[in-house]
Amino acid sequence: MQLSSLLGLLVASAASLASAATVQGRIAANQHLPDIHALPPTTLITLSAAGVSKKTHPGPEGRFEIKNVSEGAYLLEVWANTHIFSPVRIDILSADEAAAIAAKASTDEVTVAPEDIVVHQTFRANSFSNKGAKLPYPLTLRPSSQSSFYIPRESLNFKGLLSNPMLLIMIFMGAMMFVMPKLQEGIDPEELKKFQESGGAGAQIASNPLGALENFSMASFLAGQGGTAQQPKGPAVPIKQGGGKQGGRR
Amino acid sequence: MQWHTGLLSLLFALLLTFYKPVSAIYADEASVIDFHLAHVGTPRVSFLHAPVAGSGKLAYVGTEKNVIAAIGLKSGDLLWRQIVEGDLVDAKASGERIVVLSQSGTNVVLSAYSATQGHLLWSSPFLSQEAIEPSVSVSDVNAVLLTDGGLVRIVDLTDGTVAASWSGHDGITVYTNVTHTTDGHVAVVGTTSNIASSTLTTAILDARALALSEILVLDTIVTSPSDVLHLSPRLLIWKNGETLEYVTLGKAQVMELQAPANVGHARAFSSRTGRSILVQFQHSTTFYTVSAEDGSLVLKYTIQNPEGSDHCAYSAAESDEEYHTRSCIQGDVGRVEVFGVAEWGVVKSWRVDLADAHSTGHFGGVLAASSEIMTAVDGLVGRVLLVTVDGSIHLWRDSMPLWTRHESLAHTTHATFVDLPDPSVSKEVADEETHEGLSAFLKRVTRHIGEVHRLPAFFSGWAARFAQGEYEVSPTGISAAIARDTFGFRKFIVTGTEKGKLAALDTATGKVVWSQFYQGNAAVGLWTVRNASPDHPPVVAVLLKGQGTMDWLELNALDGTVVGSESWTGSFGAAFAIEGVQGPEDTLSVAVVSQEGALKVFPKDKGMQAISATFTGIRFAVTNGSSAVQGFELDATTASARSLWKIDFPSAEVIQSISAAGANHVASIGRVLGDRSVMYKYLHSHLVGIVTTDASASSVTIYLVDLARGTIVHQARHGDVDTTKTVSIELDENRVVYAFWSIGPSAGTQINVLELYEHEKPNQRLDPVPLDYVSRDVDLQPYVVGQAYRYPARISALATTQTRYGITKRDTVAFLPDLNMLVELPKSLLDPRRPKKDVKQMSTAEKEEGLIPYDPILPDERRWVISHKNEIFAVKDIISGPAYLESTSLVFAFGLDMFFTRVTPSQSFDKLSASFSKGQLLLTMIALCAAVALTSPMVRRKQLNALWGVQ
Secondary structure, eight states, X not given: OHHHHHHHHHHHHHHHHHHEEEEXXXXXXXXXXXXXXXXXXXXXXXXXXXXXXXXXXXOTTSEEEEEEEESEEEEEEEEOSSEEOOOEEEEEOOHHXXXXXXXHHOOSSOOOOOOSEEEEEOOTTSOTXXXXXXXXXXXXXXXXXXXXXXXXXXXXXXXXXXXXXXXXXXXXXXXXXXXHHHHHHHSOHHHHHHHHHHHHHHHHHHXXXXXXXXXXXXXXXXXXXXXXXXXXXXXXXXXXXXHHHHHHHO | OHHHHHHXXXXXXHXXXXXXXXXXXXXXXXTTSOEEEOOOOSEEEEEEEXXXXXXXXXXXXXXXXXXEEEEETXXXXXXXXXXXXXXXXXXXXXXXXXXXXXXXXXXXXXXXXXXXTXXXXXXXXXXXXXXXXXXXXXXXXXXXXXXXXXEXXXXXXXXXXXXXXXXXXXXSEEEEEEEXXXXXXXXXXXXXXOSSOEEEXXXXXXXXXXXXXXXXXXXXXXXXXXXXXXXXXXXXXXEETTEEEEEETTOOOEEEEOOSSOOTTOEEEEOSSSSEEEEEOSXXXXXXXXXXXXXXXXXEEEEEOOTTGGGEEEEEOBSSSXXXXXXXXXXXXXXXXXXXXXXXXXXXXXXXXXXXXXXXXXXXXXXXXXEEEXXXXXXXXXXXXXXXXXXXXXXXXXXXXXXXXXXXXXGEEEEEEEEOOOTTSOHHHHHHHXXXXXXXXXXXXXXXXXXXXXXXXXXXXXXXXXXHTOTTSOOSSOOOSSOOOTTSOOEEEEEEETTSEXXXXXXXXXXXXXXXXXXXXXXXXXXXXXXXXXXXXXXXEEEEEOSSEEEEEEEETTTOXXXXXXEEEOOOOEEEEETTOOOSSSOOEEEEEOTTOBEEEESHHHHHHHHHHOTTOOEEEEEOSSSEXXXXXXXXXXXXXXXXXXXXXXXXXXXXXXXXXXXXXXXXXXXXOTTSOEEEBOOOTTEEEEEEEETTTTEEEEEEEETTTTEEEEEEXXXXXXXXXXXXXXXXXXXXXXXXXEOSSXXXXXXXXXXXXXXXXXXXXXXXXXXXXTTOSSOOOOEEEEEEEEESSOOOEEEEOOOSSSOSOOOEEEEETTTTEEEEEOTTTSOTTOOSSXXXXXXXXXXXXXXXXOXXXXXXXXXXXXXXXXXXXXXXEEEEEEOSSTTOEEEEEXXXXXEEEEEOXXXXXXXXXXXXXXXXXXXHHHHHHHHHHHHHHHHHHHHHHHHHTOO
């Protein structure tokens, strides 16, 4: 009685072993994770498929294994608070499938030993059948980047402020305000008058857009009336006059 | 015209440079504006153990929440914790390893964690044939695991492999306990049920040669299988009728234990070395030592038990000498006594007052204890770890309380925000409002005169505030301990647990302010029924469910005192707040409906009035079985709930979750498009989302159900869904967000967003315009736009940020159980109107609406993580509440852990940024003044010259 039940149990466990594989791998250091011990012990490795959700954590050296995985295609992902990992696809093949693939890969000279676990790169939001590059097994996973949760506060930056072109223009204009009268003093009054007469038209054209800008009404623009209705009537004539007057005064 | 567009593009470019698409936490605000309470749950197993030989001891706990954790004894801080798979059955220490046994159904898992760091060293699953509770014993080199009621395996502690196994299955014997024996064997104890009587069967197995073989099988007759009293590496004690019998493991001779009293409620505890045994009888406690010669038990002494000895916890002290401790605590007060075995009687004792220690009280007595006795220069020093009935853990060093962990909060099921009283609105100010004319003026003048003494404090406060930039402090000069801050970030969060514990947390500190314990009850509802006013404190109401009894309690939210209560016998069906009757002085009305449909309303008169006054009636729905939903209407005249409608979903579908009803705090009834036309929102306050899954078809279906009429307004079905993984749903305003795990064509989490509008075309409303969707007799079908996205991580809880007026963007907060993180998913990305084209092809209207081109992939963007570096475990629910500032929303997640933070979905537009530099502003002003001072003589001269006509 006892022997038979024991035998039955052994047979049952042997049967379950035959169809189940163990997925082994390790998380390895790279430039994003120089020290493997920096990976938190709560890092989670999940193996998911329809109705299957197996979980494990990496050991102190980053090694992990997931036992009792039956045949099929799985998505293996690593979840760490500190790092980001890319997902991989794991196929646990049956003996026949493995032999078929090995036979296909074998050439006349070289025979390839059948492997029962095949790992491929996979891509999020792509069809799961869209496999990427084949990866070696046992798995070696490396983080693709580090987590960055925070953004720094922008503080007063004089260098950045000075490299702002708007500010540079303002400073230039401020400087010109002092420099221009000095320059004008050096010019012969007759020459200046001549210049103003000849360049008057150009100056008026140049002053015209500025006038348009002065008369531009943000409120009416936002109200959807646009500048088209006002522009032909409004700015052109008075500005011209104003501009001429100023020129005359100077 | 060209200038206009040029200017506009310039403005747009400027806006773009300032607009950050990603909102994230500022490094200087992390852990300042938020708090995280890491919990482990109520211990099922607790022991003190040194992780490295010769180092100080740590407390290890294995809890009801299936967490294994190490706690530092000095501070009470968590050193590490891990969630184990399945139900945690037992945890034991072996040197630098903590071995944990867990079980879920027939799947038994034995795993080992590093005692110092918490790394998983190995994990070995064992498929058991029957779901019988397994048992484990651990020695320095190996673990012995008993499963299936008779299968014994020796497991190597270095890698978890099975070194040897033995099966004791003979069809009639069920083995339940296993232990290593002091002479290196393994003993398994079980019962053999015969027709007439039960036999206690003990098998001693030789484990030395890494092969298990039977040495001795001992059968002794017992009256019932539960009579095994104690199994230690040395001894087995059991009850045989009115006597206690024992056997030294490995020997065949059964001996009778000298018992001083009747053995009815006896419990036995052996010391760590196993050389002494304490047996607690009903009225007395007896100490025995193990004889060195023949292993027999020698009675040393007996002492009387104190009154109420049911409230005592015994533990064998971790110590070089033989000591036992007894901690008897009734309510919050009691004594810890240390018993020696070498010497007679109590060698040390001290008083314990848990309420004194933290002035919050209400722990309900002691449940279990672990202790350590050390020999110091000035005598014995004892450290006792106490687990109280409410679930908290306390550590005492002699009569000094070292720390308390409020682990009862790990069982929280309900939480609500409570506004604190506004310190600037005093009772006098409120009183003034009631007067008119001269009397009001006189009252104000007298109040101002009375308040003059606060003026210096006000000025100094104002100056300090200006200097430090701490605008959250109010400069009133009134130092109220419990008061709202300027921006309303400080609130109380009142929580209720499944164990009957109520606790209030202060969001400013993250500490427990008060707690109440109602043993044997579970909180089934919690509401803030009245807000703070100058005359009244805020009031929370809790509905407690006991064994066939119901209790309604109203508590002052500021100090936890009970201000009203009612008890009745009955069942619990549903409870919900009745909307629309809350004024500043009014309390919120709550309806409680029993399973039989009997209605109770609190407060009675006002609530009933509210029900009668509601034009459409108050309606609600409950699940009826696994695939039907039934709708009811409250009837005030008969004080009952009347069944209105029932929806039977297809029988293969199982209801997974029902969302809360949507459409609250709506600021705008439409969505303005780029061309200034409006899409009118379908705002239905009686709409709920119901999720059903169909395992056979691998599908999930979302039903949007009109509660008032019992009609399905919209339904969406998705195939290729893994129905064994969580489906979450959140309904807010006119927007439904749900997430599930899809298996094809691509594997991963899919988030779907639906937005409901009144009409397909802009500027079109339903005809006629509905004032109330409920009262209509015809079906009002919404126009639904939806989009789907892929998100890298699994989602198990969803919530929407709520603000004061609802103008601010509503982001979705999600909990990621694999990453233990809370993320804030921007609404602009979860927007079903995102155009499926390139930026260049987008129309001006789409650009002006601020739409982002559709991309199916939402990135694993860690700057969205609002819990930043904290690992938040097992969140069950997330609630959101408004701050006083419109820009800010308060978010509180609870489950095993608790996490509170505040988020600004549209950036903090109504508050000066912390980086705002007052120095810079002052500098600019000074520079401008200087420039004016410098240029004004020049301008004056120029004007003068112009008048004189001088060049």
